[in-house]
Amino acid sequence: MRIIFILILMFMSINVSANSSQLIALGQQNKSLMLETVAAKQKHKFPALYVYDSQQQVFLSKPDAEAYLLTLNNQPLWPKLTAQWTKNTSQFTASNQLLAKALPMLKLDRAYLILYDNLPASMLKQLEPMDPELSQKDNLLKTVLGQLDSARSYTTY
Numbered sequence: 001m002r003i004i005f006i007l008i009l010m011f012m013s014i015n016v017s018a019n020s021s022q023l024i025a026l027g028q029q030n031k032s033l034m035l036e037t038v039a040a041k042q043k044h045k046f047p048a049l050y051v052y053d054s055q056q057q058v059f060l061s062k063p064d065a066e067a068y069l070l071t072l073n074n075q076p077l078w079p080k081l082t083a084q085w086t087k088n089t090s091q092f093t094a095s096n097q098l099l100a101k102a103l104p105m106l107k108l109d110r111a112y113l114i115l116y117d118n119l120p121a122s123m124l125k126q127l128e129p130m131d132p133e134l135s136q137k138d139n140l141l142k143t144v145l146g147q148l149d150s151a152r153s154y155t156t157y
Contacts, residue, residue, distance in 0.1 A: 023146040023153050030103055031117060031156040037102035038094040046156070047138070048087045048117040054108040057096055059089035068112070073144045081137045112151035116141060120157045 026034070035044050038059065051065040052058070060068060069082040096108045106113065118138060119127070128134050145153035 022148055022151070023142060023155060025157055026103075026105075026115075026154050028156060030105070031115070031154075034099070034103055034106075034115065035117075037098060038092045039089070042091045044117065045087065046117040047085050047119055048115075049082070049085045049141075050087060050089055050092075050115040050117070051151075052094060052099070052113040052115070053111065054096055054113055055111055057094065059092040059094055061090065062086050062088045065089070072148065073140070075140060077133060077137060077140055078144075081141060085137075085141075106154070107152050110148075110150060110152045112148075114145055114148075114151045114153040116145060116153065116155045118142075118155050118157055 049065065049069065051060040051068060053060055065086045066082050069086060070079060099106055100108065124135050124138055142155070145151070
């Protein structure tokens, strides 16, 4: 009986964690569709961070996105990560209606939508010799984005 009770508690906590997660994986196809919708002719490099203001209906400029992201964490690695991975969005054109039409799965119910165009775990391991902090940055970013109340965060993988 005790084992059943523990299993039920574990299941409930897993279910609550899954429901409260703020980090949603889009998948490669949906991420590509989103980026082509807002910036069809622009080349996209990854890892990348894009911050969309769902109230103003614009992607934040690189400096504005970095300034917002810097308010989210104070770990020593955070400024370096945000400077390197936040990308220029000056060529992006978007609106809530356009995003919702392209990807109905997107929820625009928070002040910001953040897209973290990340790398698959296998690729992170391969690239670590070039950047020994790569996995650490990836984990830190996922942790921070997963805890935000002000933003709905999406990843590629």
